[in-house]
Amino acid sequence: MSQHRIVKVALDGRAYEVWIGVGMLAKAGAALLDVIPRRRTVVVTDETVARLHGETVRAGLEDAGISAEFIVLPPGEQTKSFDGLADLCDRLLAAQLDRGDVITALGGGVIGDLTGFAAAIYKRGIDFVQIPTTLLAQVDSSVGGKTAIDTPRGKNLIGAFHQPRRVLADLDALSTLPLRELKAGYAEVLKYGLLGDLAFFEGLEHDSDRLLAMDHDVLAKAVERSVAMKAEIVAEDEREAGRRALLNLGHTFGHALEAETGFGDALLHGEAVGAGMALAFRFSASEGICLDVDAQRAVRAIDAAGLPTQLAQVREEHFSVERLIDHMRQDKKAESGSVTLVLPRRIGETFVEKGVSSERLERFLRSEGAV
Numbered sequence: 415m416s417q418h419r420i421v422k423v424a425l426d427g428r429a430y431e432v433w434i435g436v437g438m439l440a441k442a443g444a445a446l447l448d449v450i451p452r453r454r455t456v457v458v459t460d461e462t463v464a465r466l467h468g469e470t471v472r473a474g475l476e477d478a479g480i481s482a483e484f485i486v487l488p489p490g491e492q493t494k495s496f497d498g499l500a501d502l503c504d505r506l507l508a509a510q511l512d513r514g515d516v517i518t519a520l521g522g523g524v525i526g527d528l529t530g531f532a533a534a535i536y537k538r539g540i541d542f543v544q545i546p547t548t549l550l551a552q553v554d555s556s557v558g559g560k561t562a563i564d565t566p567r568g569k570n571l572i573g574a575f576h577q578p579r580r581v582l583a584d585l586d587a588l589s590t591l592p593l594r595e596l597k598a599g600y601a602e603v604l605k606y607g608l609l610g611d612l613a614f615f616e617g618l619e620h621d622s623d624r625l626l627a628m629d630h631d632v633l634a635k636a637v638e639r640s641v642a643m644k645a646e647i648v649a650e651d652e653r654e655a656g657r658r659a660l661l662n663l664g665h666t667f668g669h670a671l672e673a674e675t676g677f678g679d680a681l682l683h684g685e686a687v688g689a690g691m692a693l694a695f696r697f698s699a700s701e702g703i704c705l706d707v708d709a710q711r712a713v714r715a716i717d718a719a720g721l722p723t724q725l726a727q728v729r730e731e732h733f734s735v736e737r738l739i740d741h742m743r744q745d746k747k748a749e750s751g752s753v754t755l756v757l758p759r760r761i762g763e764t765f766v767e768k769g770v771s772s773e774r775l776e777r778f779l780r781s782e783g784a785v
Contacts, residue, residue: 419638423557423645425652428577432557432641434634438584439470439545443478446543449579450516453480455543456509458502458529459520460489463547466590471520471545482518483509487525491677494524494563496572502532516541516579522548522595523555523683527570530561534576544581548591549599550684552583553606553640558648558661564677568744569669575653583641585633596626597720598684601664601691603636604719606643608691608712609663612762614639619715626719659747659766663756664690670741671728681728688721689728697778698757708760725783733784735776742775 418435433445446455455475459468464486475482485505487493506517519529519542526544533542546556562573588596600622607615618625624632644661651658668683668690675681692713699709717723725733739753747754753770 419634421638421641421645423577424649425577430578430580432581432583432645434552434583434585434637434641436584436586436630438582439467439587440474441477442471442474442545442582443476443480444474445582446475446518446580447478447480449541449543450480452514452516454482455480455516455518456483456485456506456511457518457520458485458487458525458532460487460493460525462489463521463525467520467547467587471518485509487528489524490679491524491564491683494528496563496565498528499532499563502528503536506532506536511536511540513537513540516543518543518545519556519578520545520547521551522546523551526551526556527560527562527573530559530576530578531563531573534561534574539576541579542576544578546581546583547587549588549596549637550602551599552588553599553637554602554644554661556581556583557641557644558658559652567673568741569672569677571744571746583637585630585637588633589628593626594682595684596628598682598688600626600719601684601688601716601721603640604715605661605663605687605691606640608695608715608758608761609660609756609764610643610762611639614643615715615761619718622715622719654747659754660756660764662747663758663764664688664692664694666690666742666745666747666753666755667693669745670738671725671733673741674733674737675729681722685722685728688716688719689723689725692716692723693782694755695758696782697755698759700778700781701757701774704758704760708758712758712761733779735779735784738779738784739772739775 421432519526544556546552559577562570668686672686695709695712698704742753754768
């Protein structure tokens with residue numbers, strides 16, 4: 415194997431490793447040999463990733479004696495649906511996998527989430543591995559075992575906790591990403607600094623241009639730190655009963671924006687997270703919880719990466735206050751119809767506030783331009 419960094423996710427009885435490096439797609443078989451004992455896997459991917467990386471991964475698996483059958487799905491968030499899940503499960507059954515086999519998710523967050531959920535329910539549970547090919551998936555969605563599909567009522571509302579056996583994050587795969595996708599992934603990197611590591615955030619303020627220019631040294635360190643922070647939190651709170659909720663900084667606002675824009679290319683998930691974090695900081699400042707100077711600094715960092723920070727940047731048409739709040743009430747963290755938000759006290763320190771009233775949200779959203 416080429417030189418790589420390893421971050422361990424220390425879950426009792428289900429611990430696994432995240433391997434971070436370059437040239438790993440071509441060595442996928444050697445990297446996964448010990449977690450694919452029957453030397454057979456079905457690789458689930460989408461049309462775009464299959465074209466870019468499919469044959470490299472196939473050759474890498476076969477070099478280690480692992481046979482690979484590919485299931486290629488349409489790209490885009492719309493695939494992460496009940497229809498997409500039914501289609502994938504049917505094709506897995508047609509491949510005649512049994513419970514001793516392993517599924518491989520090759521792609522971004524959509525493929526990882528969908529494949530992981532299918533693995534969780536296929537014959538009541540089958541192992542899977544993650545080979546994330548986007549920055550967002552490498553630093554966030556591939557680690558931690560959250561798997562889900564979207565519904566018209568909200569994002570990731572139907573799913574299961576199902577941990578992968580291993581995660582391979584090949585930094586070289588990121589070189590094929592459009593800049594917009596790279597920036598969307600960077601929002602999740604920035605999130606880790608904003609929610610719990612001021613020093614990391616300050617480093618990102620200094621090095622964001624180098625990271626987005628694919629400087630491998632800066633990128634590797636940022637991915638490793640992001641994964642390490644998530645691994646630590648997941649090991650402490652796997653099922654989001656407490657501290658893990660902090661990883662949703664910006665997501666309650668962001669998911670509402672995604673639902674209103676149709677879960678499509680109009681607003682990528684990372685872009686929604688960027689806008690959601692800006693809204694969370696401004697809401698916190700408006701409530702006197704964090705200082706305006708911290709909110710302004712956080713918003714500047716999000717804006718500097720070319721991510722939206724205002725509702726008007728998401729779409730020209732005004733958002734409906736009522737519809738946004740309805741979506742926020744559907745959020746998985748909501749309790750008894752009351753909205754739960756992850757809010758900052760300052761950069762690097764966040765907390766969960768439950769029971770946020772509709773009146774507070776309406777007042778704030780109207781000040782942000784919703785009607």
